[in-house]
Amino acid sequence: MKFNAPKGTQDLLPDVTAAWQRVERKFADICRLYGYEEIRVPTFEHTEIFQRGVGDTTDIVQKEMYTFEDLGGRSMTLRPEGTAGVVRSFVENGMASKAFPVKLYYLITAFRYENVQKGRYREFHQLGVEAFGSEGPLIDAEIVAMLAHFFRERGLKQLDLQVNSIGCPSCRAEHKKALIDFLSPHKDELCADCRERLERNPLRVLDCKEESCRKVTEDAPVMLDYLDEGCKAHFEGFTEALDNLGVAYHINPRIVRGLDYYTRTVFEFVSENVGTQGTICGGGRYNGLVQELGGPEVPGIGFAMGEERLMIELEAQGVLPDERPVPRLFVASMDEASLKKAQQLVQRLRYRGIPAEYELCGRSMRAQMKQADRSGAEYLMVIGQNEREAGKANIRSLRERDKAEECFAFDDMEGLAERLRA
């Protein structure tokens, strides 16, 4: 019987996990720098959390959720994204009574039953933040600036930052009406998908890649022109703050988000490298979500970054970190008694924080040398009968062949450790 990992899942093997760890550490560091604290929430929630949070009409809820009945007859769902669960936790734990803004970050896996392709998996990792309680546009800009900061620190060249405002429910309704009025006469010129979208979600027509549709929508009414006073002022405040912070962006009036909860500010960092998905990171404001999940009227904003997509981008830009553990010293041994000596020696070095290795697979002397070399160790020590009797042994550089050997007594562990630390 041959088993393989379920479709859309993947094993992250040792040759990449170091890079992942480094990225995650950097993300956490940046978050803390901006005053965010980590939150860990359940991998699955009551299904209703996502139906209400993400939106009953979205593709995610309608056809992509891993939903199951638990043994107690409750409907549970593996989280398809992070925000809904964090908002639930915010409400349940009374965080609305804390000093605002409440700033949270998280590293999670999420699950969606989708067809797999580049940068899109059924189990995937997200790095995200949510900030609660700040209505004004400054925090919108701060979050975006934090992301730009993170990308720069991680060695990425400027990604394309696209921003937009999709207004509030009332001005969005105005725009939707205008859009339908505009598109309906051109219905025959739209592609089959878009004709259907016209009914369900006309905003999506603006997003279509079909040449014919693009032509039709060229002069279509733009959401930004339909913002009411408050939404308009908010968006202006947002872009002004980005200018003030020196964050480069461009306004893309066609950005639409696939989740129902977004209001006003939406943004994406996009790249050509991550397949046709494009979006490495997407987010926005969700002013009605806390209430939707039974909490008080508290505004929120957040984003989620696809970690797999981020790794693809790092690789494409040639800045993928690589740090495999490398011993400072490899201790080879000639015989059984020497092996025991090596075992003690290596352990004592490790107690002192020095990564060291010895032979664990019973290899011959010659093979131990190869292993030492392959391990990337900086120094080599060989222990045999002579060394045991003398109570001391030489260390030799494996990198520089001409370098003189240095002798250390077995009872001078501190001296050896000191030398290896250098």
Place this chain on the structure above:
RNA sequence: GUGGGAUUAGCUCAGUUGGUUAGAGCGCCAGAUUGUGGCUCUGGAGGCCGUGGGUUCGACUCCCAUAUCUCACCCCA
């Protein structure tokens, strides 16, 4: 749900118009003076050629089905 490409050793891949014991490189193990690595040389382990049918004297090769991987549509991080 709909298309394109792929599936042969742990990895990357050859395999001629169907022909008998299926190959290479890398990796792994061992050896080339029983106290010394990188280079080189020699040897070894490791494949029901994704799975199931069919055509044929004969199938890795041709046909059908199916699974898996991958890319794309759709949607999203």
